[in-house]
Amino acid sequence: MIDSVEHxxxxxxxxxxxxxxxxxxxxxxxxxxxxxxxxTDAELAMYSxxxxxHCSYKSSKVHWKHxxxxxTPEMKAKMLAGIGENAGVVDIGDGWAVTFKLESHNxxxxxxxxxxxxxxxxxIVRDIMAMGARPLAVMDPLRFGAADHPDTxxxxxxxxxxxxxxxxxxxxxxxxxxxxxxxxYQGNPLVNALCVGAMRSEDLHLAHASGTxxxxxxxxxxxxxxxxxxxxxxASESFSGDESRTDETLDPASRSSARKKLxxxxxxDPFTEKVLIECCLELFREGIVVGIxxxxxxxxxxxxxxxxxAGDGGMxxxxxxxxxxxxxxxxxxxxxxxxxxxxxxxVKPSDVDAFMRVCEKWDVIxxxxxxxxEGDRLVITWQGEVVVDVPPRTVAHEGPMYxxxxxxxxxxxxxxxxxxxxLARPSTADELRAEVLRMIASPNLASRRWVTExxxxxxRGGTVLAQPSDSGMIRIDEETGRGVAxxxxxxxxxxxxxxxxxxxLALAEAYRNVAVSGATPLAVTNCLNxxxxxxxxxxxxxxxxxxxxxxxxxxxxIPVTGGNVSFYNQTGSTAILPTPVVGVLGVIDxxxxxxxxGIGAEAGxxxxxxxxxxxxxxxxxxxxxxxxxxxxxxxxxxxxxxxLIGEILVAGSRDGMISAAHxxxxxxxxxxxxxxxxxxxxxxxxxxxxxxxxxVQLFSESAGRVLVxxxxxxxxxxxxxxxxxxxxxxxxxxxxPESEALEIQDVATFPLEELRTAWEGTLPALxx
Amino acid sequence: MKIGAVxxxxxxxxxxxxxxxEAAGADAVxxxxxxxxxxxxxxxxxxxxxxxxxxxxxxxxxxxAPVMDVIIDAAHKGMPVLGICNGFQVLCEAGLLPGxxxxxAGLHFVCRDQWLKVENNTTAWTTRFEKDAEIIIPVKNMxxxxxxxxxxxxxxxxxxxxxxxxxxxxxxxxxxxxxGISDPTGRIVGLMPHPEHAIDALTGxxxxxxxxxxxxxxxxxxx
Numbered sequence: 001m002i003d004s005v006e007h008x009x010x011x012x013x014x015x016x017x018x019x020x021x022x023x024x025x026x027x028x029x030x031x032x033x034x035x036x037x038x039x040t041d042a043e044l045a046m047y048s049x050x051x052x053x054h055c056s057y058k059s060s061k062v063h064w065k066h067x068x069x070x071x072t073p074e075m076k077a078k079m080l081a082g083i084g085e086n087a088g089v090v091d092i093g094d095g096w097a098v099t100f101k102l103e104s105h106n107x108x109x110x111x112x113x114x115x116x117x118x119x120x121x122x123x124i125v126r127d128i129m130a131m132g133a134r135p136l137a138v139m140d141p142l143r144f145g146a147a148d149h150p151d152t153x154x155x156x157x158x159x160x161x162x163x164x165x166x167x168x169x170x171x172x173x174x175x176x177x178x179x180x181x182x183x184x185y186q187g188n189p190l191v192n193a194l195c196v197g198a199m200r201s202e203d204l205h206l207a208h209a210s211g212t213x214x215x216x217x218x219x220x221x222x223x224x225x226x227x228x229x230x231x232x233x234x235a236s237e238s239f240s241g242d243e244s245r246t247d248e249t250l251d252p253a254s255r256s257s258a259r260k261k262l263x264x265x266x267x268x269d270p271f272t273e274k275v276l277i278e279c280c281l282e283l284f285r286e287g288i289v290v291g292i293x294x295x296x297x298x299x300x301x302x303x304x305x306x307x308x309x310a311g312d313g314g315m316x317x318x319x320x321x322x323x324x325x326x327x328x329x330x331x332x333x334x335x336x337x338x339x340x341x342x343x344x345x346x347v348k349p350s351d352v353d354a355f356m357r358v359c360e361k362w363d364v365i366x367x368x369x370x371x372x373x374e375g376d377r378l379v380i381t382w383q384g385e386v387v388v389d390v391p392p393r394t395v396a397h398e399g400p401m402y403x404x405x406x407x408x409x410x411x412x413x414x415x416x417x418x419x420x421x422x423l424a425r426p427s428t429a430d431e432l433r434a435e436v437l438r439m440i441a442s443p444n445l446a447s448r449r450w451v452t453e454x455x456x457x458x459x460r461g462g463t464v465l466a467q468p469s470d471s472g473m474i475r476i477d478e479e480t481g482r483g484v485a486x487x488x489x490x491x492x493x494x495x496x497x498x499x500x501x502x503x504x505l506a507l508a509e510a511y512r513n514v515a516v517s518g519a520t521p522l523a524v525t526n527c528l529n530x531x532x533x534x535x536x537x538x539x540x541x542x543x544x545x546x547x548x549x550x551x552x553x554x555x556x557x558i559p560v561t562g563g564n565v566s567f568y569n570q571t572g573s574t575a576i577l578p579t580p581v582v583g584v585l586g587v588i589d590x591x592x593x594x595x596x597x598g599i600g601a602e603a604g605x606x607x608x609x610x611x612x613x614x615x616x617x618x619x620x621x622x623x624x625x626x627x628x629x630x631x632x633x634x635x636x637x638x639x640x641x642x643x644l645i646g647e648i649l650v651a652g653s654r655d656g657m658i659s660a661a662h663x664x665x666x667x668x669x670x671x672x673x674x675x676x677x678x679x680x681x682x683x684x685x686x687x688x689x690x691x692x693x694x695x696v697q698l699f700s701e702s703a704g705r706v707l708v709x710x711x712x713x714x715x716x717x718x719x720x721x722x723x724x725x726x727x728x729x730x731x732x733x734x735x736x737p738e739s740e741a742l743e744i745q746d747v748a749t750f751p752l753e754e755l756r757t758a759w760e761g762t763l764p765a766l767x768x
Numbered sequence: 769m770k771i772g773a774v775x776x777x778x779x780x781x782x783x784x785x786x787x788x789x790e791a792a793g794a795d796a797v798x799x800x801x802x803x804x805x806x807x808x809x810x811x812x813x814x815x816x817x818x819x820x821x822x823x824x825x826x827x828x829x830x831x832x833a834p835v836m837d838v839i840i841d842a843a844h845k846g847m848p849v850l851g852i853c854n855g856f857q858v859l860c861e862a863g864l865l866p867g868x869x870x871x872x873a874g875l876h877f878v879c880r881d882q883w884l885k886v887e888n889n890t891t892a893w894t895t896r897f898e899k900d901a902e903i904i905i906p907v908k909n910m911x912x913x914x915x916x917x918x919x920x921x922x923x924x925x926x927x928x929x930x931x932x933x934x935x936x937x938x939x940x941x942x943x944x945x946x947x948g949i950s951d952p953t954g955r956i957v958g959l960m961p962h963p964e965h966a967i968d969a970l971t972g973x974x975x976x977x978x979x980x981x982x983x984x985x986x987x988x989x990x991x
Contacts, residue, residue, distance in 0.1 A: 164877045169818045171780030271821025454877045456908045458965040461784040
C-alpha cells in the first residue's frame with residue numbers, strides 16, 4: 001500500500017511516528033497546517049530530516065542577525081556569494097573566485113571513525129563542486145579525548161586513516177588543520193573538514209532550478225540503504241526509543257529500530273567521487289549546467305527541495321527513475337538515503353544529450369529524474385501515484401526557528417575566579433629546562449608529523465606551504481603566481497573561560513597564521529561545535545561566540561562568508577568545551593614571496609619578537625599540562641594590533657625584508673623557538689629580556705605576537721618600520737647556522753637532537 | 769619531442785606529470801585509458817594515483833585498459849616508459865617490470881620528503897644524474913613495498929637494474945631499500961617516489977626530479 005497524497009487525505013487520523021523521527025508535536029502540527037492534511041510517509045521523512053537541527057539550523061538561525069549587522073558594504077564588496085549558498089565565494093583578483101567552507105562530521109566519526117571521517121571529506125568537497133569550482137585542497141581541524149585514553153586509540157587512527165584514505169584517493173592535497181586533545185571530547189570527538197576550490201569568476205554556479213521544462217538529472221553513485229538512520233523507523237514493525245535525531249543524521253538509539261541492519265554511517269567510495277569531480281568539471285567547461293546541488297545530509301529530500309526552493313518554478317520528480325542499489329526501497333527511504341557521491345543538476349532539454357555524453361565518458365551513471373515545472377509545488381511520484389506535494393520553501397527554508405533560553409552558567413564566576421596566578425611556577429634554570437622538554441613533548445604541542453604524513457600534501461603540484469607551517473598555501477594561477485593561504489584555529493579553553501573573547505582569540509590566531517605566510521586575510525568561515533542548544537548555558541556560550549566572531553570580523557574588516565553549526569556534542573549532560581573553529585582565507589598576489597616557517601634559509605638572520613608579552617596563563621597549555629588547571633581569564637585580545645601585525649608582515653614580505661616568521665600561540669615563545677629551529681634544522685641563540693620573568697617570557701600565551709627572522713642587512717629597515725607604525729619589536733636572538741642547539745641565555749642550552757626526540761616522539765609512541 | 773601522460777579513471781598526478789614534461793622542455797600529450805592510440809609520442813609516462821580505485825590490487829585493472837595494449841607493444845619495440853607510483857604498479861602488473869608492490873610495512877599511507885641514491889645513471893631516465901648521487905623527492909603511497917623472489921632480486925642487483933634506493937629511513941619496508949628498477953634495456957623504469965613533484969623548490973622539496981625528464985630528452989635525441 002503506497003501512502004500517497006490521496007491516501008493521506010483520506011486517512012487523517014492515521015498515527016504517524018513523527019516523534020521517533022525527531023519532530024516535536026507543534027512541528028508536526030505545523031506540517032499538517034502547511035499541507036492542509038497529514039503528511040504522507042515520504043513527506044514526513046522529508047520534513048523531519050530537513051527540519052532537523054543539522055539541516056535547518058533551527059536553534060542557531062535566530063543569531064545570524066549578528067553576521068548581517070556586522071557586515072559593512074566594504075566587507076560585502078569582495079563577496080560573490082555568502083551565507084545561504086553551498087559555500088561562500090570571494091573575489092581574489094586576476095579574475096579568480098575562491099570558495100571555501102568548513103563542516104562537521106562529528107557524530108558519525110565517533111561511531112565509525114574511518115567512514116565517518118572519510119565521508120566528511122567527501123561531503124565538503126561536493127559542496128565546493130556545487131559552486132562550480134574545482135576543489136583544490138582540504139584541511140581538517142580535529143579534536144579528540146585525552147591522548148592516553150584507550151578509546152582515543154580507537155578513534156584517532158581511524159579518523160586520520162579515513163581522511164587520508166578518502167582525500168588521498170581523490171587527489172586533493174591536505175594542507176593543514178589541527179589535532180587537539182582534551183578529555184571533554186572523550187565521547188564526542190570533533191571531525192571538521194574544510195575544502196577550498198577556485199573557478200573563474202564568471203563560472204560561478206548557484207543551486208537554482210530555473211526555467212520551466214528544464215530537466216533534473218541525478219548523477220553519480222546509485223542510491224542505497226546506507227545512511228538512512230532514523231527514517232527507517234517508518235518501515236519498521238514497531239517503534240522503539242524516543243530519542244530525537246540530533247546532528248549529522250546519526251543517532252545510535254534509532255539504529256536499534258532500523259530494519260535490515262542498515263549501516264547508519266554512510267560508506268564512502270573516493271574513486272567514484274574522483275571521477276564525479278572530473279565529470280562535473282567537464283560539464284562546467286561545456287557550459288551545460290543551469291543549476292547544481294550536491295547530495296549530502298538528507299539526500300534527495302534536500303537536493304530537490306533546495307533546488308526547487310531557490311528557483312523560480314516548481315519541480316516534478318519521478319522517484320521510480322532513481323537508480324537503486326537495493327531492492328524494495330520505499331519512497332521515504334529513497335528520499336532520505338545519504339548514499340555518497342551523488343549530484344543533482346538542472347539542464348536545458350537541448351543540452352541533455354551533451355550532458356549524458358560527458359557522463360558516459362567518465363562512466364558516471366546519469367538519469368533524468370524529473371523537470372522544472374510551472375507553479376510553486378514540488379511534486380514527487382512513485383509508481384504513478386503522487387507521494388509528495390509540498391511548497392518546497394516550507395521544507396528547505398521555512399523550517400522552525402527557536403529562540404532558545406540563554407543563561408550565563410552559574411559556575412562561570414567561580415571558573416573565572418580560579419585564576420592561574422596561584423599555580424606553582426618553575427623558577428630555577430634547571431626547572432625551566434625540564435619544563436620546556438615536558439611541554440614540547442605534551443600531546444597538544446608535540447609534532448603532528450605522525451598524522452600529517454598520512455596525508456598527501458603534494459598532489460596537484462600547487463602546494464606552497466603545508467603543515468607544520470602556520471597556514472596552508474596553494475598557488476591558484478600558475479602564470480601570475482596568485483594564491484591563497486588558509487588557517488583554522490580555536491583554543492576552546494579560552495572560549496570556555498570567556499566565549500566572546502575566546503572566539504575573538506580564535507579569529508585573531510587564524511588571522512595571524514594567514515598573515516605570517518605573507519598573505520592578506522580576506523574572508524572567514526567557521527564551524528561552531530557546541531553542546532546541547534536546549535541547555536541555556538550552552539546557548540549563552542553560543543550567542544557570545546557568534547557575537548564575538550561577528551564583531552571581531554567587523555573590526556578586522558573581513559566578512560564571514562559561511563559556516564556550519566554542530567550542536568549536541570555532549571556526553572550525558574556534560575558538553576564539550578565550546579569549540580567555534582574559525583577558518584581564515586587570505587590572498588597573496590605571488591606565492592613566490594611567501595614567508596616560510598623555518599629559519600636558516602639565509603645567512604645571518606636576526607630574530608625579532610613582535611608584540612607585547614604579558615603574564616597571561618588563564619587557559620594556557622602550561623596550566624593544562626603541568627597543573628591540569630582551567631580557570632581565570634583568557635589572554636587579552638587586541639584586534640587592531642593583529643591587523644597592524646598583518647600589515648607589517650605583508651609589507652615586509654613584499655619588500656623582501658623577512659626570511660621566516662612563526663606565530664606565537666599554544667605553548668608560548670619557547671614552543672615557537674623550538675619549532676622554528678627544528679623545521680629550519682639550524683640552531684639559534686636567544687636573549688631574554690632581563691627585566692621580565694623568564695618563565696613568563698617563555699610560556700605566556702599573550703596574543704598578537706609573532707617571531708620574525710630578518711636578514712641582518714634588513715634589520716634596521718624592518719625595526720624602523722615597526723617603530724614608525726607603533727608595533728613593539730624586540731631583538732630577541734640570532735640564528736646560528738654553525739650551532740646545532742637552541743641556546744636560551746641564562747636558562748639552558750638544548751641540543752636540537754634532544755628537542756627533536758622530545759617533540760617528535762610523542763604521537764608515534766601513543767598511536768604507533 | 770612528445771611525451772605522453774596517461775590518464776586512467778582515478779589517476780591523480782597526471783596534470784603534475786604534464787607540468788614536469790613541459791618544464792623539461794618537451795611537448796606533453798594527454799593519453800586516455802580508453803583509446804588504444806599513442807598519438808605519435810616518443811615516450812610514455814604512467815603517472816601516480818589510484819587507478820580504478822585500486823580496490824582489487826594496485827594497478828591490476830589499469831593493466832587491461834586499451835591504451836596499455838599499445839604501450840606494451842611499443843615498449844617491447846624499445847619505446848621508453850616511466851611508471852611513477854601507481855604507474856610503477858601498473859608496469860609490474862603488465863609484466864614490463866618484475867616484482868610487485870605490497871602494502872607499506874607500517875600499514876599507513878606515507879607522504880614524506882625522501883632521500884634517494886641514484887644507483888644506475890645509464891638508463892633512459894637517469895643519465896643526467898651522477899652515479900651514487902643523492903637526491904630528495906617526495907614519496908607518497910599506500911602500497912609501495914617492493915618485493916620479488918630471491919632470484920629476481922639477485923638478477924636485478926647483479927645486472928645493475930636497481931635504479932634508485934632509499935637512503936635513511938626506508939618509508940615502506942621495500943626489499944633491499946629498493947625504490948625503483950628498470951628492465952634489462954634500461955628504457956623501462958618504475959619508481960615509487962614522485963619526481964614530478966620535485967621540479968621546483970617552491971612546490972616541492974627540491975628540483976631534483978627534473979633530472980629524470982631531462983635525461984629522457986637526451987636519450988631520445990641521442991637515439
